[in-house]
Amino acid sequence: MKNLFILLLCCVCVACAKYPGVPEKYHALLDKALEKAGANQTELVKALKTAAPEMKEGVAFLIAYMPERDLTSMTGDDLLSNVQLAYEARNRFAWAKSVPDSIFLNDVLPYASLNETRENWRADFYRRFAPYVENCKTLDEAIAAVNRNIRDEVKVDYNTGREKPDQSPFESMRQNMASCSGLSILLTDAFRSVGIPSRIAGTANWHDNRGNHNWCEVWLDGKWYFTEYYPNKLDRSWFLADAGKADPNDRMHAIWASSFKPTGESFPLVWDFNIKYVPALNVTQRYLDIYKQVYNEQLEGGNYVKMKVMMYKDKRNTRKSDDRVAANVDIFCGKDQIGGGRTAGPRQDMNDVLEFVVEKNKEYTLYYFDKDGKWVGENVKVKEKPVEVKLHL
Known part of the structure; x- marks a missing residue:
C-alpha cells in the first residue's frame, strides 16, 4: 500500500x-x-x-x-500578448472583474470569432475603446458606450463591395467597408478589447430563404442579449420578426451563437460550409421567446397594428393566387429599417401573407426591386386600423 x-x-x-x-x-x-x-x-x-x-x-x-x-x-509572443491585454482590461475596469471566469475565458479572451484572418487587433482596439468606457460604472453602460462610438472610431460601413464576407478587423478598416459578418467581427472584438463578453450570432438563411445575416451578442447580468454594429436597444432590431420565425430543428434556418470552446456543433459559415472548426450553440429558442413577448406587447398595448403585404405581377392582376410574386421587401420608418420579409408566391396558400407589426399614425416605405431590377420604394401611411398593401412589379 x-x-x-x-x-x-x-x-x-x-x-x-x-x-x-x-x-x-x-x-x-x-x-x-x-x-x-x-x-x-x-x-x-x-x-x-x-x-x-x-x-x-x-x-x-x-x-x-x-x-x-x-x-x-x-507564435508564442502573439498568444501571450493577447492574453496579457485581456487580463489587463479585466483588472482595469470594475465591471469587467465581475464577469465569471467561464464567460471571460470563452467570450472575452479569444483572439478570433469565426474563420477570419488572425490579427493582433487587441492592442489597437484596447487603445481605441478604453477611453469610451473609462468612466462607465456598469457593464451595460460600457456596452452602450462601445456600441455608440464604434462606427465613428473605425470608419467602417456596410457595403456589398467589400472584398470578402469574413473580413478581419484590419481588412475591414483598410477598405472602410464590410459585410454584416465583418461588422459583427469588428464589434465583437471592440467589446472584448475592454473586457465585455461578446460573441457572433446569426443564421445561414432566414425562414423565407432571403439569405443569411450575422450580428453580435453581449453578456450582461447572467444573460445574453443581441445588438448590432448600427445599434438599437439591446434585444431590439429590424430582424427580430425574422428571428422570431427561425426553426431550431433546421440547421440552415436556426440561429447560432459562436463559441471558442467546442460544443459538438459548428457555426454554419455560408461562404464556406466545409469549415467545421468554429464551435456554436443553437440559441434559436431564445429569439423565438423574445419575439413572441415583443409581438404580444405591441399588439396588446394598442399602439401597433398589422400591415399585410402582397406582391403581384402588375396593377391589373391583384385578385388571383397565380398572379402573386415572391419578392423580398424591406420596410423603413424614415431612415431606420424596422423589418424585412418575402412575399408569398403563386403556389403558397392565399392566407400566407407577409406581415409586419407597425406603429400607428406613422408613414412607412416599402422597398423592393421591380421587374427591371430598379430599387423602388412605396410610401404607406398607417392610421388606426390594420393595413393591406398590394405591390406590383
Whole structure:
C-alpha cells in the first residue's frame, strides 16, 4: 500500500511539473493540442511557461481549444500578448472583474470569432475603446458606450463591395467597408478589447430563404442579449420578426451563437460550409421567446397594428393566387429599417401573407426591386386600423 501511494504521488508530481500552475483539467487537452501543433509546439509551450501565474489558465484554455490552423501557426509572443491585454482590461475596469471566469475565458479572451484572418487587433482596439468606457460604472453602460462610438472610431460601413464576407478587423478598416459578418467581427472584438463578453450570432438563411445575416451578442447580468454594429436597444432590431420565425430543428434556418470552446456543433459559415472548426450553440429558442413577448406587447398595448403585404405581377392582376410574386421587401420608418420579409408566391396558400407589426399614425416605405431590377420604394401611411398593401412589379 505504501509503494502504491508513493507511485501515485510521483505521477501527480510529474503531471504538475509538466504544466506548473495550470489547472489539472487542461493537462490531457494540452497534451493532445501540443501534439497537433507539430513544429510549432515550442512556441505555444513558451507562452505557457512565461505567462504570469494568474494568466496561465487563460493561455492553457486557448491552446487546449484552438483550431489546428492556429496550433500550427500562432507564435508564442502573439498568444501571450493577447492574453496579457485581456487580463489587463479585466483588472482595469470594475465591471469587467465581475464577469465569471467561464464567460471571460470563452467570450472575452479569444483572439478570433469565426474563420477570419488572425490579427493582433487587441492592442489597437484596447487603445481605441478604453477611453469610451473609462468612466462607465456598469457593464451595460460600457456596452452602450462601445456600441455608440464604434462606427465613428473605425470608419467602417456596410457595403456589398467589400472584398470578402469574413473580413478581419484590419481588412475591414483598410477598405472602410464590410459585410454584416465583418461588422459583427469588428464589434465583437471592440467589446472584448475592454473586457465585455461578446460573441457572433446569426443564421445561414432566414425562414423565407432571403439569405443569411450575422450580428453580435453581449453578456450582461447572467444573460445574453443581441445588438448590432448600427445599434438599437439591446434585444431590439429590424430582424427580430425574422428571428422570431427561425426553426431550431433546421440547421440552415436556426440561429447560432459562436463559441471558442467546442460544443459538438459548428457555426454554419455560408461562404464556406466545409469549415467545421468554429464551435456554436443553437440559441434559436431564445429569439423565438423574445419575439413572441415583443409581438404580444405591441399588439396588446394598442399602439401597433398589422400591415399585410402582397406582391403581384402588375396593377391589373391583384385578385388571383397565380398572379402573386415572391419578392423580398424591406420596410423603413424614415431612415431606420424596422423589418424585412418575402412575399408569398403563386403556389403558397392565399392566407400566407407577409406581415409586419407597425406603429400607428406613422408613414412607412416599402422597398423592393421591380421587374427591371430598379430599387423602388412605396410610401404607406398607417392610421388606426390594420393595413393591406398590394405591390406590383
